[in-house]
Amino acid sequence: MTSDYTQQQSLGGLAKAEQLSLQATVPPAEIPGFRLERLLGQGAFGQVWLATDLNTRRPVAIKFYLNRSSRNVDSLRREVSHLVNMSTGRHIVQVLAVGWDAEPPFYVMEYMENGSLEDLVRSRGPLAISEALLVLREIAEGLSYAHGRGVLHCDLKLANVVLDHAWRPRLADFGQGRLTNEHTPSLGTLFFMAPEQADLKASPDVAWDVYALGAIGYTLLVGSPPFRTPEVIESLDTASTLPDRLQRYRQTIERAPRPRLHYRRRGIDKALCTIIDRCLAVDPQRRYSNVQQVIEAIDARQYARARRPLYLMGIVAPILLLVLMMMFSVRSISLATQESLGSVRKRSLESNHFAARYVAQTLENEILSLFRVVEAEAQRDELRDLMKANEEANAALLDAIADVQKQEELERQLINSPERIRLESYAEQRLSAMIAKESDGNRGAIFNTLIVSESRGAIVAIAFTSEEEALATSPVGGNFAWRSYFNGERADGDRQRPAREYKATRKTHLSVSFRSTSTGAWKVGVSTPVWNREDLEEDGETPRAGAIPLGVFVITINLGDFELLSRTTEEPPADPEKAPIRFAALVDGRDGNQKGTLLQHPHIPAIQKMDRETMKTVFRMPQIPLPLLERLQADGGIGIYDYQDPAAEFEKGTRFEGGWLASIEQVSLPRMPGLEEGRTKSDLWILVQEPNRFVDAPIETLGDQLQRESFIELGTLLLVVVVLWYFVFRLGQASLAKTAIAGGQGPVDKAPFESTIESNL
Secondary structure: OOOOOOOOOOHHHHHHHHHHHOOOOOOOOOOOOEEEEEEEEEOOOEEEEEEEEOOOOOEEEEEEEOOOOHHHHHHHHHHHHHHHHOOOOOOEOOEEEEEOOOOOOEEEEEOOOOOEHHHHHHHHOOOOHHHHHHHHHHHHHHHHHHHHOOEEOOOOOHHHEEEOOOOOEEEOOOOOOEEOOOOOOOOOOOOOOOHHHOOOOOOOOHHHHHHHHHHHHHHHHHOOOOOOOHHHHHHHHOOOOHHHHHHHHHHHHHHOOOOOHHHHOOOOOHHHHHHHHHHOOOOHHHOOOOHHHHHHHHHHHHHHHHHHHHHHHHHHHHHHHHHHHHHHHHHHHHHHHHHHHHHHHHHHHHHHHHHHHHHHHHHHHHHHHHHHHHHHHHOOHHHHHHHHHHHHHHHHHHHHHHHOOOOHHHHHHHHOOHHHHHHHHHHHHHHHHHHHHHOOOOOOOOOOEEEEEEOOOEEEEEEEOOHHHHHOOOOOOOEOOOOHHHHOOOOOOOOOOOHHHOOOOOOOEEOOOEEOOOOOOEEEEEEEEEOOHHHEOOOOOOEOOOOOOOEEEEEEEEHHHOHHHHHHHOOOOOOHHHOOOOEEEEEEOOOOOOOOEEEEOOOHHHHHOOOHHHHHHOOOOOEOOHHHHHHHHHHHHOOEEEEEOHHHHOOOOOOOOOEEEEEEEEEEOOOOOOOOOOOOEEEEEEEEEEEHHHHHHHHHHHHHHHHHHHHHHHHHHHHHHHHHHHHHHHHHHHHHHHHHHHOOOOOOOOHHHHHHHHHHO
């Protein structure tokens, strides 16, 4: 390498070396037992030739000292002595033979066929970090062995490290070496020599080799020695004397910034950089005390890196386990919550369906009671007599009303008829009597209107329980033969159809729901025919075939007045979120445009507070969409848990918004003698609904609480793991630091280093 100086030589010696170099093609001498083949290299004091041991056929290297000065002979004796002293070291080049008295003197040593470490770096450039570290450790082991034998190298550099057949480094050229008890100065090679060694009065020290070891490590990583720059080389070359040159070298190292190029190597770690930096410390006291400490620091770094996957596994594995536990915990709690929700919803739907059946049965009983009331009233002789008298007095007028569309004058005449007035007075009395009788129980009567229609469909008498309806326009004289309560059909007929085409019902009948023409309220009518006694069979109940009833007796009921349904129209609690709301609604189930209409619902009172004209002409009732109604009616009406109340569309931001658990049940008709065969079901459906938030909330709250608890538990466990690993890591770091400083750990197994360098180099 340029500017490598081992020892100064006189001008005469240099001239003689130049003359000898011209003879490099001819061996300096013949040595018995060896055949010299070619020149391997030459320096200031001699040449190294490749030779073959004729006895063993082993290739060897022979070093000739061509300058036979006393200094050179001493150097030869010293080097050979050191090599012999270290002959058992596997990291030291071995001496095989010595020719002290030969001309020129020589010694035979092992032949390292792969050249020097300097040749390797020159041809390949910086080594890989793993390769550099393995080589550095092998060199350190060789130095440690030499120091253990009391020998300091004092001129350690890449050129003095050779590579054997397995590419493993060996120390060579101990010509500048000193014993540990010697005080003779020894100069090394610039940029590998410690700054305190660059002094002709300095005593040999272990710290010199430690510095050189760091310089070798730096060169293996960077490609050039530390502090070596063109400017520094120029400054050294301009020195006129050796002491001046050495002084400039010391000052350069002491004043220059610390070498940092090794930090730029991709993939290098701080621990390795720290080892190099400590070896290159300017102050010898700040370096490692001996080479063994360098070896132990390297081993500690390797041990720490080897344990890093274990640390990582020790950290990642518990975290991964915790994550898996968290995932399974969340999944398990979620599944349990969903299963519990499904079970609770199913039980709630069953409860709601049971409630719907109960309400439907109760409503059926109330209808049965109404059936019996109207039948009892229709059989009263006074009613029959008054109806016959009205028929006889107003027959022509009633015929005309049945045939004429515009009949205001005819209706006026009928209204003023004395017979009709007596019939209406009777109707009012009977309505009052029925109300009084029904009111003797625990509740008031649910009757709304009493209507008497003659056989053609015209209303001849009417009585109201509501003063509001009584003050409204009277329907007396109007022909309502198209109403189902008159004709007994499943639906109202076409009101434009001639009245004579409709026939009075012959059996007790529950009409379809209809809106009052006077108030717009939803009603149903319970009607039964009024028969002349002469038109009945001998049993007094069955009408004769072909007989025409005197008319129809009707009681209408506001749907909101049914006892059980009326309970659902009460005002909700001030804070509905604090009290579950479950109520029953009445749904129109007849086919047609009105199917799914809510006939009774807690929303209805808000409608009834509207003025009559608005309610009759403008307002439309909430209606369940047909697909949703079909879902409700499926599976026997057991219900659904995502029902959307149509009333929410009319009352935004109220309790009707959101999802509901809803079940539905069809109202049956009373089973009475003479009821039309097959008419066992009405067109009314009872819908019982309950906010699903009140059903889901306890389970969801429990699920959320379990999730929070599991997160807290897993978080606590994770914190414990982190704290434990923190202390483990700190203890590990302290142990490594102790090893790096005091050599607390012994050398580790070197087999991995050996196998790796053999395969990589």
